[in-house]
Amino acid sequence: MKTTLEYAQQLDQQDALRKYRDQFYFPQHEGKNCLYFCGNSLGLQAKTTRSYIEKELLHWEKEGVEGHFRGDMPWKDYHHFFSVQAAKIVGAKPEEIVIMNTLTANLHFLLVSFYRPTKQRFKVLMEGGAFPSDQYAIETQVKFHGYDPEEAIIEVEPRAGEETLRTEDILSKIEEHKNELALVMFGGVNYYTGQYFDLKSITKAGQKVGAVVGYDLAHAAGNVPVQLHDWNVDFAVWCTYKYLNSGPGGPGGVFVHERHGKNPDLPRFAGWWGHNEDERFLMKKGFQPMPGAAGWQLSNAQVFSMAAHKASLDIFDEVGMETLRQKSEQLTAYMVFLIEDLNQKGHQFNVITPTNPAERGCQLSILTDENGKALHEYLTKNGVVSDWREPNVIRVAPVPMYNSFEDVYHFVRLLAEV
Numbered sequence: 001m002k003t004t005l006e007y008a009q010q011l012d013q014q015d016a017l018r019k020y021r022d023q024f025y026f027p028q029h030e031g032k033n034c035l036y037f038c039g040n041s042l043g044l045q046a047k048t049t050r051s052y053i054e055k056e057l058l059h060w061e062k063e064g065v066e067g068h069f070r071g072d073m074p075w076k077d078y079h080h081f082f083s084v085q086a087a088k089i090v091g092a093k094p095e096e097i098v099i100m101n102t103l104t105a106n107l108h109f110l111l112v113s114f115y116r117p118t119k120q121r122f123k124v125l126m127e128g129g130a131f132p133s134d135q136y137a138i139e140t141q142v143k144f145h146g147y148d149p150e151e152a153i154i155e156v157e158p159r160a161g162e163e164t165l166r167t168e169d170i171l172s173k174i175e176e177h178k179n180e181l182a183l184v185m186f187g188g189v190n191y192y193t194g195q196y197f198d199l200k201s202i203t204k205a206g207q208k209v210g211a212v213v214g215y216d217l218a219h220a221a222g223n224v225p226v227q228l229h230d231w232n233v234d235f236a237v238w239c240t241y242k243y244l245n246s247g248p249g250g251p252g253g254v255f256v257h258e259r260h261g262k263n264p265d266l267p268r269f270a271g272w273w274g275h276n277e278d279e280r281f282l283m284k285k286g287f288q289p290m291p292g293a294a295g296w297q298l299s300n301a302q303v304f305s306m307a308a309h310k311a312s313l314d315i316f317d318e319v320g321m322e323t324l325r326q327k328s329e330q331l332t333a334y335m336v337f338l339i340e341d342l343n344q345k346g347h348q349f350n351v352i353t354p355t356n357p358a359e360r361g362c363q364l365s366i367l368t369d370e371n372g373k374a375l376h377e378y379l380t381k382n383g384v385v386s387d388w389r390e391p392n393v394i395r396v397a398p399v400p401m402y403n404s405f406e407d408v409y410h411f412v413r414l415l416a417e418v
């Protein structure tokens with residue numbers, strides 16, 4: 001790899017995904033595209049999104065309530081139009097997937113089924129520094145069941161002097177609490193460090209000691225390849241507005257392994273949309289869950305936000321996770337290379353994200369010195385959209401779908417200027 005602009009432009013020329021950049025709207029800075037590195041927080045809008053939402057507006061305009069039953073995408077079946085494409089993104093079977101509600105709400109609904117503590121087994125193992133919403137969900141679930149979060153929640157922390165977790169430490173924590181663990185609940189990719197955990201090994205180890213294993217894939221879905229079905233994961237949830245570009249507050253994704261989807265006796269909090277759809281409109285007493293993840297639905301589809309998600313899924317389907325990941329590994333490796341080059345020239349940018357591609361997605365978290373905040377402000381003034389996290393981390397996500405090698409080049413050039 002080389003540190004020149006020409007080299008970055010050459011990589012862009014060879015990029016199999018280069019045409020997709022033009023299919024997204026970039027916020028503008030002084031008449032040019034921003035250097036947008038916040039797709040880990042809110043993905044950009046695909047130019048097709050508007051027409052997908054307008055289609056549903058028009059359908060409503062023309063058909064009123066009949067829109068539920070007419071057209072090529074009748075609203076009563078709307079959730080069916082997602083499972084095949086969403087399943088490919090997380091390595092699942094279509095019946096193991098449903099798109100509904102939002103992320104934290106879904107986490108709670110799945111915990112109703114999958115966190116069922118007993119006096120003997122009541123503990124939950126999490127990564128230390130999990131996203132606050134996940135911490136609050138687990139804390140309040142534990143309390144709801146009458147246990148003390150201090151005792152019940154076990155957090156795995158990095159070793160002294162380290163920033164990320166070692167898989168061996170996660171596995172030995174599982175072993176240490178093996179008789180009391182009810183649940184292992186991890187983020188797939190940690191939002192702060194960008195570390196991609198070894199979900200296959202964690203799943204195996206957790207289930208071996210008799211715990212249920214579930215993941216929050218908010219920072220993993222559409223970012224790293226996961227194989228939820230083959231890894232035998234019990235359940236997972238994710239949001240669609242980060243890497244999946246489906247707009248603010250976009251709908252949530254849910255995975256329930258088919259082993260559980262086949263079990264109508266699993267306790268759950270039900271609604272009419274999870275009821276056997278052949279009889280849904282008979283309005284009868286007695287809940288009979290649909291088989292699969294669909295049996296966890298509560299309400300009829302949020303059509304407008306799901307329309308935006310469909311626009312995005314159609315693009316992901318065309319590109320494919322494998323191709324996307326290939327570019328992603330290369331794009332982020334290029335950023336690592338340029339930052340290491342700066343460090344050799346006397347800068348001190350400490351990338352805390354593992355640089356091994358198998359242990360990261362596209363995001364890099366850069367630990368700065370005491371001038372970090374000023375650095376972030378400088379970047380912002382110069383058209384970079386990145387994310388500042390107290391006390392001193394800048395998170396940057398070169399997103400393979402729409403970021404270019406030249407974006408990465410200009411970003412690191414700005415770092416060098418400070």
Ligand SMILES: *Cc1c(COP(=O)(O)O)cnc(C)c1O
Binds near residue numbers: 105239
């Ligand atoms: C982004 C994110 C959330 C946000 O939750 P919402 O319910 O969508 O607001 C929760 N957990 C994780 C791990 C996240 O990254």
